[in-house]
Amino acid sequence: MSTQDLLAAPPAVVTAGVSLFSDALRRQGAQVTEVDWTPPRSTAAAANLARVLADPRREQANELAVQRMLAAGARLVAVRPAAEALGLERGHFLHAGPPIDWEHASGPLRGALIGAVLFEGLAETPEAAERALAAGDFTWEPCHHHGAVGPMAGVVSASMWMFELIDPADGRRSWCSLNEGLGKVLRYGAYDDSVITRLRWMRDVLGPVLASGLARTDGVDIAAIIAQMVQMGDEGHNRNRAGTLMLMRDLLPDIIESGADPADVAETVRFVGGNDHFFLNLVMPACKLITGAAAGIPGSSVVTVMARNGTEFGIQTAGTGNAWFTGPAQLAKGMFLGDYGPDDANPDIGDSAITETAGIGGFAMAAAPAIVRFVGGEVSDALAATRLMYQVTSAENPRFAIPILDFRGTPTGIDVAKVVDTGVLPQINTGMAGRVAGVGQVGAGLVNPPVECFEGALAALAEAAPPLG
């Protein structure tokens, strides 16, 4: 075909990316086929992407990363106080997301720290607690720096009881606090008397009762329960109803036989049974074990941590060690409790995005279509969200099979390069905390990480990659 021939017929144009061009052609009556593609946002990102994609280690490194993730196990082996499990001292706290100081801490994180100070008896009033925190009397650092995870504000103090999980294959451990339920609770930044009273009951009754039953077993296979719950309408982040019930099924006979006071056992069953989110705090450390299995693989662009502190969203990757890559936490879109509205919501907060990092949560919403009644949207959105996530992940997890997608495995192993290349951001579903300390939960919805996290990680991966050519 000569150039002459080309110009003789009407042009058939294939466009990729920005629609300005295709729109202009269409206005001129040309036949246009658009390909769904968004370019990297900047020249720097494009250069980093080229370099990372050309890294000869990348393919094998990512393959290894997801192999390790798919092979990871997660067994609940202990329930004990953070002081004992993590060596946490009174006056030192853990929190969700990347590191942050008091000045930049969001309302719900401040509220949860205030509550933790009160719970530990380190101050008499919320005002005194706040003054002491602002004055630097206490210290805090990310849960993730200790192999732990915390939902929402994720604040952990020495006296709080923790689930302790182990990957039987390699002995790695992870931890998470016990779930308080919804509404006015510490992790959403509330700290009134009802919150502190509940935390005391969890310390004095719930923790010991769970521990007494668990001690009689050889542990509970949390990964196996997750595999079952995605066949029962749970996606493991904001639907944990079946998971919670299966945990009770597995633990209760031993709790009942442990000799614990029947009144305490009955109260425990009522508390856990009345809180469909209880199992979230077991899914999260299981997911930490799954994603942590991929940590420390040079050349791998697979994401191992996504976490938010209410101000910043931070990620870590398999190829970049413990470095955080951050951007501003976004506001979720979704549904609000009672009279609350978008103006009442704090930006995205919590370590619970570890579920999406492991391929469930927002990535498995197709398994949990009923979740749209909690986070908003249509059933078709839930299916579309999961399908879209296959574009930015490196593997499918056959262990977590989604029945409605003909038992296709959940999309697993977010690839920083694919995120920047496609412009498709990971889909997270999340609870929403009130932006003012003390309020508690105001809603639930859908949110994405800021692209800056992935561009930052990509830059670091590019820097660590062998020179091009």
Add this chain to the structure above:
Amino acid sequence: MSTQDLLAAPPAVVTAGVSLFSDALRRQGAQVTEVDWTPPRSTAAAANLARVLADPRREQANELAVQRMLAAGARLVAVRPAAEALGLERGHFLHAGPPIDWEHASGPLRGALIGAVLFEGLAETPEAAERALAAGDFTWEPCHHHGAVGPMAGVVSASMWMFELIDPADGRRSWCSLNEGLGKVLRYGAYDDSVITRLRWMRDVLGPVLASGLARTDGVDIAAIIAQMVQMGDEGHNRNRAGTLMLMRDLLPDIIESGADPADVAETVRFVGGNDHFFLNLVMPACKLITGAAAGIPGSSVVTVMARNGTEFGIQTAGTGNAWFTGPAQLAKGMFLGDYGPDDANPDIGDSAITETAGIGGFAMAAAPAIVRFVGGEVSDALAATRLMYQVTSAENPRFAIPILDFRGTPTGIDVAKVVDTGVLPQINTGMAGRVAGVGQVGAGLVNPPVECFEGALAALAEAAPPLG
């Protein structure tokens, strides 16, 4: 257009029904559009259908029937022996399906009766029990004749403990025995020592433990649990996993506080928690209350009972009182346990098709795509089965909403006239019993009722309808 014009162009033919005609046309090169329609099987059925469709009472009667079904409640209010609950005497038994004598009873029904005789201590050996049954020493009649329902063989004897449910709106009651688990169990026709030992434990421990907890409550809302379970991957016939867990959640605190021996309580939790089908025996009487609400409405062609005794399939309708309309029970197609195959299976058996009669079970398989791993087929078949059932039903039950179908209510209220008119038979999923007494379960699969049941009911409805014209 004149006849001349008609013949000038090639014919475009629309055919409905038998494909012989369209196939013949196609062979002659004609353009054929087929409409999916199956004619009533016989002239008699066509005449009866015309008469029933012309019955001026029918529309309002069916509307009333489904309104009552949708409004029915189902609350578990007692667990007690059949002797007490139903006045059942030793030596008199209940069984699934329409009435049947020993000569025509299938292997699994004979096996279950033998086991019940042994369990009641009315014979020393299976051989003696069988001789006494064949000699007419004992009597039996359908569960449905007492407002009860029984899965598979459905045999109930005086000492067996029963769930007792009530519709709070009108005080109607229904009953079902306690579920034994899968495999070698009485309801599948097994009667060896392990079966009788388990029945004794259920009589001496399980029943009393459940009763002691339930007595401390104001009942358990079974209909509410069914509404939740269809959002959790259960369809209520062969998947009852979430339902079983929710029952434990609701009953356990009171069982624990009842003062029952902790060892017995722990054993109860292990038994119920290890049997994903336990809740079936609560879904069934709940469905009996739902469908029974429509009974006794002159002119209504809505089905109120579908039940099988292993030899015959029988139905009852709202407009025809207690009359049974029967046809030969069919063999299910599905998946087999171990080395069993189609030759080992008995025809369709059990009152559990009451779930489909109430709009769940096979009618709600879209809510439970994972069930194809138990009954066979593809996920798309599960969705298609539910969609097809909207063609033969009169209503959608908003209470039982199927998330993946955008929360569409389950297809409810089978209309005999629609079944005969469309040729679409109700879709039932079912366990399969071994055809030889004593074997137990051999598989699970999908089955339809014989069309004779619906033609028979239609004839009776036609006879009761006002004369045409």
